Each structure stands twice: as C-alpha cells, then as structure tokens.
Amino acid sequence: xxxxxxAALRAFTPRLPLGVGFSGGADSTAxxxxxxxxxxxxxxxxxxxxxxxxxADGFEAHCRALCERLQIPLRTGHVxxxxxxxxxxxxxxRRARYASLGALALADGATPAIKDIAIAQHGDDQxxxxxxxLSRGAGAPGLAAMPAQWERAGIQWYRPLxxxxxxxxxxxxxxxxxxxIEDPTNxxxxxxxxxxxxxxxxALDAVFPQFRDTFARSAAHAAQAxxxxxxxxxxxxxxxxxxPRIAALRALSPPRQxxxxxxxLRQAHSVVPSAAQLAELQAQLADCATRxxxxxxxxxxxxxVREGEMLGWYNS
Numbered sequence: 001x002x003x004x005x006x007a008a009l010r011a012f013t014p015r016l017p018l019g020v021g022f023s024g025g026a027d028s029t030a031x032x033x034x035x036x037x038x039x040x041x042x043x044x045x046x047x048x049x050x051x052x053x054x055x056a057d058g059f060e061a062h063c064r065a066l067c068e069r070l071q072i073p074l075r076t077g078h079v080x081x082x083x084x085x086x087x088x089x090x091x092x093x094r095r096a097r098y099a100s101l102g103a104l105a106l107a108d109g110a111t112p113a114i115k116d117i118a119i120a121q122h123g124d125d126q127x128x129x130x131x132x133x134l135s136r137g138a139g140a141p142g143l144a145a146m147p148a149q150w151e152r153a154g155i156q157w158y159r160p161l162x163x164x165x166x167x168x169x170x171x172x173x174x175x176x177x178x179x180x181i182e183d184p185t186n187x188x189x190x191x192x193x194x195x196x197x198x199x200x201x202x203a204l205d206a207v208f209p210q211f212r213d214t215f216a217r218s219a220a221h222a223a224q225a226x227x228x229x230x231x232x233x234x235x236x237x238x239x240x241x242x243x244p245r246i247a248a249l250r251a252l253s254p255p256r257q258x259x260x261x262x263x264x265l266r267q268a269h270s271v272v273p274s275a276a277q278l279a280e281l282q283a284q285l286a287d288c289a290t291r292x293x294x295x296x297x298x299x300x301x302x303x304x305v306r307e308g309e310m311l312g313w314y315n316s
Contacts, residue, residue, distance in 0.1 A: 271300030
C-alpha cells in the first residue's frame with residue numbers, strides 16, 4: 001500500500017544537503033524519515049514555530065526530541081504569523097512559514113549550506129488547493145494549484161509527494177512505528193480547507209476514485225496555460241512600457257489587456273485585482289480618450305491612477 005510513496009521518493013533527486021520542512025505532523029515526519037533513510041547525514045530538519053497556539057512550544061519540543069533521537073540536525077525559527085487587516089490567517093501563516101524556512105536554510109554561518117528544501121504536501125493537499133481555487137473563481141494561475149518544484153531567493157523548493165494520497169503517506173509512517181503530533185486546527189471546520197478535507201474528499205473518493213490523478217492533470221494543464229499567459233504579458237509589458245502607456249493598453253484586445261494589467265500589478269506592486277476591480281479599470285481605460293480623464297481605482301492596499309499618458313500606482 002506504500003508503493004506510491006516509495007516510488008515518489010525514488011524519483012526525488014535534490015541537491016545535498018537537503019532541508020526538510022518539519023512541523024512534527026504525520027506528513028512532514030514521513031518525508032523527513034524517508035529522506036534521512038535515503039541520505040543519512042545529509043538531511044537537516046527545518047521547524048517553524050508560528051506561536052499561534054498554546055501547543056506551539058510543545059510541537060517544537062516534540063520535533064527537537066525526535067531529531068535528537070534520530071540524530072538529525074534541527075534548525076528552528078520563531079515567527080509572528082498573525083494576519084494583517086484583510087489577510088486570511090492561512091495566508092499569513094503560509095507566508096511567514098516559507099519566509100522562515102528560507103531564512104533557516106540560508107542562515108549566516110549555518111553549516112551545511114542548504115540550497116534545496118522539500119516540503120510534505122501530498123495529493124490530497126493538491127486536490128484541496130484546486131477545489132479552493134474553483135470555489136473562488138480563480139483563473140489559470142490559481143487553478144495551477146501547487147507546483148512540484150520552483151525557485152525563490154536562490155533556493156530550489158520541492159514537493160515530492162504531490163502524486164501520493166494522504167492515506168498512503170500515513171500508512172508508510174505507521175509502518176515505521178514513529179510517533180507524530182496532530183495539529184488540532186486540522187479538524188476545525190471553520191476553515192474551508194478542513195471542510196473540503198473532511199466532507200468533499202471522501203465523497204470524491206467514493207464517486208471518482210482516481211480524482212487525485214485527474215485533478216493533478218488539470219492543474220498541470222492550467223500551469224502550462226499560466227506560463228503562456230505570463231510570457232505574453234511580459235512581451236506586452238516590454239512593448240507598452242513599465243509602467244504601461246495608456247495608448248498601448250487601449251490598443252490591446254480586452255483579454256490581452258486584462259492579462260497585462262494583472263501581470264503588471266502583481267509584478268510591480270504585489271497586488272492582485274479582483275474581477276470587479278479589473279473590470280472597472282478596463283472600463284475606465286476604454287473611456288480614457290482625453291487628457292482630462294482621471295483614473296483612480298482601489299486595488300489591494302493602494303490605488304491605480306492616471307499619471308499623464310501612463311498608469312501609476314500609490315499606496316493609500
């Protein structure tokens with residue numbers, strides 16, 4: 001029953017030494033143990049203490065004790081993962097976690113230097129991410145769900161278990177006889193992801209047993225489409241100027257114009273417009289035939305404005 005897990009680890013070929021994100025939960029414990037068994041002495045556990053629960057220090061103590069018993073080096077980081085106004089708790093925790101993992105890997109004076117990090121999201125997590133994206137009406141980037149590999153700040157990140165069902169990960173870990181901790185928030189159905197995990201995935205398993213594979217293929221198609229859209233937006237932005245000239249934007253078809261605007265706002269200002277904000281901005285551009293026409297539309301924490309013959313941006 002653990003063939004998929006074993007096959008996924010055999011196919012995983014990172015640079016060594018390897019950092020493994022380690023929360024102490026079942027999935028990250030399985031990944032850490034499997035990587036340690038395959039590359040003994042070449043794996044470092046990276047633990048992030050979010051400080052959001054009373055049990056957070058207990059999680060860290062568990063991770064420290066297990067790593068000491070198995071003689072796996074452990075690096076720990078403490079973060080403030082409280083959300084900013086308008087930010088979801090899940091997004092705040094995710095951003096803080098990845099920033100801390102990267103900092104732990106590249107910590108000054110840390111030995112050994114780590115250039116590759118593996119994290120333990122699996123096939124069920126991928127399906128949940130795709131369903132969340134569908135529920136929010138996401139476009140191609142959102143429907144691409146989670147990539148199996150990407151680069152950020154000089155680090156290669158990997159999700160080697162994306163093709164493995166969550167139950168297979170736990171079965172492998174149970175065979176090892178190694179304890180793990182259960183995060184109580186994973187059963188809190190106030191979070192949409194938990195409702196999907198506990199209610200929708202079992203129903204999908206009963207009706208479409210191969211849904212993880214088919215969802216993964218759909219996400220891969222969306223990822224490919226997203227890359228093509230990004231390449232087109234980069235070319236259009238280079239042609240229209242950065243920030244873009246209004247005349248150049250008005251010359252594009254509405255879908256291509258929307259693609260360029262999303263790309264510019266995300267790349268230059270780290271904001272993603274809602275569908276309504278983007279539609280309003282495009283309507284304003286369509287009416288922007290005279291020098292006197294003003295544009296001022298809120299997007300995220302700032303505003304898109306007209307600055308002469310170009311679009312501009314300022315924080316509120």
